[in-house]
Amino acid sequence: MPDLLADPWGRWILASVTEFDIGASIDKISARNAYADLVFPKDDVILPEGYDQILAPLAEGLDIRLNRPVKRVEFDEDEDGVYVDGEWADYVVCAVPLGVLKAGEIRFEPALPARMREAVENIGLGSVTKIALKFETAFWDEDTQYFGLQTAPVGRWGYWVNYTPFVDENILLGLSFGDYAFQADGLSDADITRDAMEVLRNVWGTDIPQPTAMLRTKWSQDPLFHGAYSYPKTGTQIADFEAFEDPVLDRLFWAGEHTLFDYHGTTHGALLSGRRAAHILVEWETSP
């Protein structure tokens, strides 16, 4: 068996497929559980108008209060309920990202059970960084969907998506993976643009135009996320993800991509975990 880590082509595949998919650098990923999850059988889809197409209908009629991150969840066993930042609730479904739990952004009183705290610690959280660059004209082959570039260090803008088939704009979307994603998250807007452009100029030449607009992510630096998505790191057990299946003190339920091993790290995983919490709650409330 060839040493994929030593072979530049093999290392590119490990970055652009495995590190992208799992969301962490190859040395941190659990060999045992990395691909023990499930996938839906049909083709992937792209939502050119964004996820609002899915979220807006789901959110219709709900009282959603934005820009109010929860800081405190207090269980009141005497009164059979929960206080969320001082506001009373019969039940709580906690769907904040794993990174928010890891960073202790929410104070739970009493503290969460040990099994749950261990799960928060044990499950890995990586970063994947995207930069979208818009140009006056397309200098790349518009019929090619993806461009794979061998870059140094590995994971640095090694994968580019051509957006011209989806939108009427000349946009290239670059991706950084593994350890480099965290490095890229730390760059200023000017530096990340310069960094990505250096990679493009290496391939398409120094006379390609400057972008007219730039949009970037920095998930690992955002206090509302602290990372991109969960993954099984070396030592993570599937049981760590399963810890979130059980409510705490019969009042606090869990949802979010990190709470459903089979589809963790995906939008459908997040959706299914929310449905799971809702079903348990409704069953609970309606059973005699």
Ligand SMILES: Cc1cc2nc3c(=O)[nH]c(=O)nc-3n(C[C@H](O)[C@H](O)[C@H](O)COP(=O)(O)OP(=O)(O)OC[C@H]3O[C@@H](n4cnc5c(N)ncnc54)[C@H](O)[C@@H]3O)c2cc1C
């Ligand atoms: C680069 C990248 C590429 C991806 N590609 C795909 C893909 O191709 N296909 C796919 O299916 N999935 C993909 N995903 C994964 C998918 O986006 C996530 O798994 C999904 O969005 C997770 O949903 P969630 O509801 O668990 O968490 P989130 O969508 O992160 O929602 C959690 C919410 O909690 C809020 N919050 C944070 N702190 C607090 C607080 N203290 N109080 C109240 N609210 C708080 C946050 O603001 C956020 O709105 C990708 C993710 C990334 C980062």
